[in-house]
Amino acid sequence: MPRLAIIADDLTGANDTGVQFAKYGLRTYVVLDALQNPILPEEADVVVFDTDSRASTASQAFDKVAVVAEVLRNKQVPMVYKKVDSTLRGNLGSEIDAVLDVLDYECAAVVPAFPAIGRITAGGYHLLNQIPLACSEIARDPKAPVTDSRLVEVLKQQSKYAVGHIGLQEIITGSDAVCQAIGQAISQGHRLIAFDATEQIHLVTIAQAIKECGKKIVMVGSAGLAEVLPQIYNMPACNENSEVKVQGKPALIVSGSVSSVTASQVNAFVKQPNTQLIEVNGQELLNHSAKEIKRCIDEAAIALRQGRHVAVVSSNRADAVAESRQAGEVLGMNSIEVSDHIARHLGLIAADLVRVGVEGLFLTGGDTAVSVCRALGTSSMRVQGEVAPGIPFGYLHTGPFAGLKVVTKAGAFGHEEVIMQSLDVMLNQQGVNL
CATH class of the missing domain: 3.40.50.10840 (Putative sugar-binding, N-terminal domain)
Known part of the structure; x- marks a missing residue:
């Protein structure tokens, strides 16, 4: 209990x-x-x-x-x-x-x-x-x-x-x-x-x-x-041994947040060597979903196989957000439905890229995180530690990718270098037996 x-x-x-x-x-x-x-x-x-x-x-x-x-x-x-x-x-x-x-x-x-x-x-x-x-x-x-x-x-x-x-x-x-x-x-x-x-x-x-x-x-x-x-409340800890499972693969960052804080974090990430930014076009994702998904997966998969960390993000630029909403209106969708559509397809893109092989995931934006987890077939996660205040690190607990390392972050907070800090944790953190 x-x-x-x-x-x-x-x-x-x-x-x-x-x-x-x-x-x-x-x-x-x-x-x-x-x-x-x-x-x-x-x-x-x-x-x-x-x-x-x-x-x-x-x-x-x-x-x-x-x-x-x-x-x-x-x-x-x-x-x-x-x-x-x-x-x-x-x-x-x-x-x-x-x-x-x-x-x-x-x-x-x-x-x-x-x-x-x-x-x-x-x-x-x-x-x-x-x-x-x-x-x-x-x-x-x-x-x-x-x-x-x-x-x-x-x-x-x-x-x-x-x-x-x-x-x-x-x-x-x-x-x-x-x-x-x-x-x-x-x-x-x-x-x-x-x-x-x-x-x-x-x-x-x-x-x-x-x-x-x-x-x-x-x-x-x-x-x-x-x-x-x-x-x-004096909640004593359990004693549990962990087993090291460090693989050294690149990490995948997935962001559906429109927060300016997240945008600055992504910008700091792409300035680092050995990184690749894949910007998902929301308008294209609404009008030509299959084509836009394939483009993003193909470009990101090449970078992952070359050992580069990849960030797949939906643009938060005002013009891009407006274009996505306008495309949604033509299809009879309100702004919430547009956001859900983008988050769901970010999940599908991420699931294909995980199959290419990644060390872990950095997921920002609650809807995006849930969509990725659902696309990966997991029903629960185990939380293990903390990268920074309010930014947890853990593992997928169930499903075909159980044991995959995951950092999740809400959109509107965290310091500028938090993505790179999270990658350091994922690449060096010990794994667990699940």
């Missing part, structure tokens, strides 16, 4: 939260397609379920999370963590509602801050690198834009339950003050309680207060809050 189950709304989020436990030695598995196959690996300490619900409607997201929560209730998993995006994208309110409706929790403590990567909450406002969300590129996210920087208001708009707020004054006073504030919020009928947090120590204080306050509270947060839980 796993000690902890995590419910996440996309794959990169599932991985970057799971890795917070894996790096303490806890056996951590990520389950894709959680609705069709909500497995609980017997050997797991931590299981992360990806409901793939970030871009779903609110009612669809509720239903997806409720299905997984029901499995966890029936299996009597002792502790559940609801993972949400550190930039508030997705259906936070309806997914939290589903957990509260199915599982026996008095309330939800909502702590999306992740100070280590520039996501903080202060005075109820959520900021990305000191910029309110509504003024950042998250407000222009093509699938899940966030246009209100106020955490409490975002939750009120999405949840059927009353929402309270605990600010920095209580948190910096200490866990006893937070315990008292939690009790007061519950007595006032608040089922969701939003927390400020601007430093890592604030997350520790909040987690400690939740543990000590004597209330049954489900923790809701990003990878930031998850990172402090192994120590707060």
